Amino acid sequence: MTEMVQMNSPDPSLRVKPHLPDAQTVTFVRHWTERLFSFRVTRPQSLRFRSGEFVMIGLMDDAGKPLLRAYSIASPSWDEELEFYSIKVPDGPLTSRLQHIQVGDEIILRPKPVGTLVLDALLPGNRLWFLATGTGIAPFASLMRDPETYEKFDQVIMMHTCREVAELEYGRQLVESLKDDPLIGELVGDKLLYYPTTTREPFHHMGRVTDNLSSGKVFADLGLPPMDAEHDRAMICGSLAFNIDVKAILEGFGLREGANSEPMEFVVEKAFVGDGI
Ligand code: FAD
Numbered sequence: 001m002t003e004m005v006q007m008n009s010p011d012p013s014l015r016v017k018p019h020l021p022d023a024q025t026v027t028f029v030r031h032w033t034e035r036l037f038s039f040r041v042t043r044p045q046s047l048r049f050r051s052g053e054f055v056m057i058g059l060m061d062d063a064g065k066p067l068l069r070a071y072s073i074a075s076p077s078w079d080e081e082l083e084f085y086s087i088k089v090p091d092g093p094l095t096s097r098l099q100h101i102q103v104g105d106e107i108i109l110r111p112k113p114v115g116t117l118v119l120d121a122l123l124p125g126n127r128l129w130f131l132a133t134g135t136g137i138a139p140f141a142s143l144m145r146d147p148e149t150y151e152k153f154d155q156v157i158m159m160h161t162c163r164e165v166a167e168l169e170y171g172r173q174l175v176e177s178l179k180d181d182p183l184i185g186e187l188v189g190d191k192l193l194y195y196p197t198t199t200r201e202p203f204h205h206m207g208r209v210t211d212n213l214s215s216g217k218v219f220a221d222l223g224l225p226p227m228d229a230e231h232d233r234a235m236i237c238g239s240l241a242f243n244i245d246v247k248a249i250l251e252g253f254g255l256r257e258g259a260n261s262e263p264m265e266f267v268v269e270k271a272f273v274g275d276g277i
């Protein structure tokens with residue numbers, strides 16, 4: 001229930017905003033491009049989650065009902081706050097409003113994390129591949145900052161593809177910041193290999209994740225052997241079409257899709273729903 005407390009008080013200091021159900025307060029907002037922004041909110045004390053999982057977040061609609069969407073938690077499980085990385089869909093029911101949030105505003109956060117992109121859903125291996133397009137990097141922004149990722153794997157490869165260079169910036173800065181991170185920097189060391197590419201603007205590395213895997217270009221560029229089921233594990237997060245195409249390529253390398261209940265060599269999650277193939 002929305003509580004209205006002293007909204008009409010003549011004294012501004014006594015005017016309290018409507019209190020949302022499962023409310024969390026926005027602590028930070030940054031706009032990266034016209035289509036992308038990230039923000040941080042307070043974390044409910046009771047919320048426990050595994051890095052890579054998603055929750056439902058949202059705002060009240062005009063009728064006073066919660067308008068909720070799935071969002072990957074982009075911060076690691078040890079962080080005191082929660083971070084999200086979001087698209088701005090111009091006429092999207094939620095993000096047409098969410099893109100205007102400011103520090104001090106409240107959002108709704110249902111504290112029931114779920115998801116398949118968790119380390120527990122993978123069998124032990126040597127190399128862990130994160131394969132993402134667009135906002136699909138969000139769960140990996142969490143996993144890249146989790147010590148367990150580096151305790152379990154010798155090498156972690158972040159492949160992120162966007163149409164344009166500016167869309168890579170959130171991921172680039174995050175990876176850059178890990179080197180000097182007082183908590184995790186030493187553990188990351190040189191284990192994390194970052195392979196960003198664009199498809200529609202010139203950049204030092206270009207091409208779709210699918211093409212760079214199929215042609216072997218990414219292996220040659222990084223000095224790694226081709227993927228195999230004994231050594232390589234992978235997590236996929238992008239559009240439905242991307243997920244289907246990458247899955248077929250990984251299966252071609254002999255990797256099998258796993259789940260929380262049955263760990264295997266790779267796992268998949270949609271970065272959003274509603275796109276055709
Ligand atoms: P919607 O009505 O939900 O979407 C309108 C259309 O916009 C969709 O049909 C689709 O074509 C397009 N679209 C929606 N989301 C995206 C996107 N992320 N990238 C490109 N196109 C998109 N979104 C995030 O921005 N960050 C996340 O971390 C994130 N995690 C998700 C995790 C899961 C498991 C799922 C299923 C979705 C996730 N989404 C994420 C998508 C999110 O739930 C919403 O769809 C998005 O916030 C847009 O909401 P909307 O109400 O404005 O528009």
Ligand code: A2P
Nearest residue numbers: 133134161162163199200208209210241242245
């Ligand atoms: P491309 O520019 O060649 O379409 P979008 O903005 O459409 O969601 O795409 C984000 C990125 O994902 C783009 O670089 C796009 O490449 C790439 N992409 C889209 N669909 C696929 C797919 N089926 N397989 C691999 N990459 C894809």
